[in-house]
Amino acid sequence: MNPFSVRDRAGPRRLGMLALLLLTLTAHAAVPFDGGVSGLEALTQGKVSGPVAIARPGMDSGAAIAPLLAAGPLNADTAVRIALLNNPGLQVSLAAEGVNISDAALAASPARRKAGQDMVLLAAQARKAWTRAVAAAQIARLMAEARDSAEAGGELARRMARAGNWSKLQQAREQLLLADAAAQLALARQAAFSEREKLIVVLGLWGAQTGFELPDRLPELPAQPQELPDVESRVLQQRLDLQLAEAQWTRQRASRREPGADALWDAMGNAARVRELAVKARSEAREAYHGYRTAWDLASHYEKEVLPLSRFINDETLLRYNGMLASVFELLAEARAQAQAASNAVEARRDFWLADIELRNVLSGAPYDAAPGTPPQRTPSGAAAH
Numbered sequence: 001m002n003p004f005s006v007r008d009r010a011g012p013r014r015l016g017m018l019a020l021l022l023l024t025l026t027a028h029a030a031v032p033f034d035g036g037v038s039g040l041e042a043l044t045q046g047k048v049s050g051p052v053a054i055a056r057p058g059m060d061s062g063a064a065i066a067p068l069l070a071a072g073p074l075n076a077d078t079a080v081r082i083a084l085l086n087n088p089g090l091q092v093s094l095a096a097e098g099v100n101i102s103d104a105a106l107a108a109s110p111a112r113r114k115a116g117q118d119m120v121l122l123a124a125q126a127r128k129a130w131t132r133a134v135a136a137a138q139i140a141r142l143m144a145e146a147r148d149s150a151e152a153g154g155e156l157a158r159r160m161a162r163a164g165n166w167s168k169l170q171q172a173r174e175q176l177l178l179a180d181a182a183a184q185l186a187l188a189r190q191a192a193f194s195e196r197e198k199l200i201v202v203l204g205l206w207g208a209q210t211g212f213e214l215p216d217r218l219p220e221l222p223a224q225p226q227e228l229p230d231v232e233s234r235v236l237q238q239r240l241d242l243q244l245a246e247a248q249w250t251r252q253r254a255s256r257r258e259p260g261a262d263a264l265w266d267a268m269g270n271a272a273r274v275r276e277l278a279v280k281a282r283s284e285a286r287e288a289y290h291g292y293r294t295a296w297d298l299a300s301h302y303e304k305e306v307l308p309l310s311r312f313i314n315d316e317t318l319l320r321y322n323g324m325l326a327s328v329f330e331l332l333a334e335a336r337a338q339a340q341a342a343s344n345a346v347e348a349r350r351d352f353w354l355a356d357i358e359l360r361n362v363l364s365g366a367p368y369d370a371a372p373g374t375p376p377q378r379t380p381s382g383a384a385a386h
Contacts, residue, residue, distance in 0.1 A: 040101060040115055054084045054119065055094060061086045065209070073213045076130045079203060083126035086204040090122050113240055117366060122202075124361040128354055129199040134214050135350035136192040139343050143181070143188040146339035150174075150181035153332040174329070181336070218349050221303065225296040228289055231363070235285035238365030242277045249274055284368035288359045295348070295355035302345040310341040 041054050055061055065082045084090065093115065094101060100111040157174035160166040200210050228234070236242065249270040317334040320326035362368050 040112065040119065052081060052084060055086070055091045057095075059085075061204075062209075069205075069209060069212050073215045074130070075215065076127050076219075079126045079130040079199070080123045082203045082205075083122055084119060087122055087126075087202060088204050090118065093118055110244065117240055117364075120361065120364050121366055124357050124366070126199075126202050127357045129195070129202045130214075131218065131350055131353045131357070133192070133195040133199040134218050135346050136188070136195040137214055138217055138346050140185070140188040140192040142339045142343045142346070143185040146336045146343075147178075147181040147185045149332045149335040149339070150178040153329055154178035156328060156332075177336070218346070218353060221296065221299055221349060221352060225293055226359075231289045232282045232285045234363055235281050235365070236278060238363065239277070239281045240365050241367075242274065242281055245270070245274045245277050284362060288355075288362040288368050292352075292355040292359040295352040299345070299348040299352040302341075302348045306341055307345050310338045314338045 041052055053064070064085050068078050068082055071078065097111050097115060099105065100109070101115040105112055153174045154177070157166060157171045161168060161171040196214070200206075205212075249267075252266065252270055314334045314337075317326055317331055321328065321331045358369055
């Protein structure tokens with residue numbers, strides 16, 4: 001036996017192992033120590049104004065978000081920035097993929113595209129949580145105003161009943177309004193607390209970080225809604241699940257040599273899968289846009305029609321009260337009705353911004369969330385007055 005035969009046979013294996021090791025070391029050398037995520041950060045551009053940073057190995061996220069929290073009332077863009085830097089779930093997801101999502105990997109690789117979609121979904125989740133928290137806090141303040149009006153009416157009714165000018169029945173009616181207003185205020189404050197806690201979880205905050213301030217109100221409605229006649233085609237171009245299904249179908253067709261029965265059945269199944277995803281994506285695009293337009297119409301209706309009418313009625317009632325043509329109870333009832341109308345308008349504006357976030361989410365290729373906001377349970381304006 002040739003004493004060198006074993007060595008000769010092992011030589012190519014050793015060379016292959018050395019080549020693989022060299023390739024691995026080269027790939028790792030191409031990844032900076034901070035994880036090489038500048039390409040992923042570029043995927044989030046357009047979600048907020050200016051450059052966006054995401055969590056990376058070795059980053060002290062607490063130090064990174066401290067100036068963002070200290071910059072004043074937390075706006076939606078800042079909430080997104082904090083979530084991308086500090087959300088534990090995103091950090092777990094990025095860490096699990098490791099170098100597969102770094103700039104050393106192909107930009108179109110499934111791992112990088114999935115990580116990019118995760119960040120888009122997190123940005124939308126942060127905006128939704130911020131929107132709900134701001135709206136809930138604003139509604140709680142309006143319910144406090146309604147309770148104060150009911151409290152004033154209840155105290156006046158108590159005094160008039162004591163003086164013999166009112167019956168017990170009339171007093172009981174005012175006391176019932178006060179009891180209901182107090183219950184509504186308690187529910188509103190609980191909702192505000194709960195929505196703030198949900199925002200805190202999305203942002204990954206704890207301790208002193210949770211003491212941030214929120215704005216007093218949501219942003220104004222846009223003057224006009226978006227017109228998107230091509231919404232279906234735009235969504236189809238961005239859907240990751242549809243693109244992956246099409247790629248799989250194309251690869252199978254390219255690799256198939258003989259059109260056997262099994263191959264034909266597989267081809268039909270893959271084609272149907274692509275069509276199924278396309279039908280669903282088109283439907284979701286239409287539903288997201290219809291929900292957006294409906295939400296804008298409702299919010300605009302409240303702000304352009306309902307609120308002005310409510311203010312007019314309140315002002316006229318005040319004039320009649322000053323001219324001794326209306327009682328103080330009528331004035332207080334209109335104040336409660338105006339607070340309720342304002343609360344309904346806040347809910348409508350909240351629902352619009354949630355629908356706007358969801359539409360942008362769908363346009364970026366994410367699946368549609370059929371319930372982006374809490375279904376409004378609005379009390380008709382003026383109901384609190386009776």
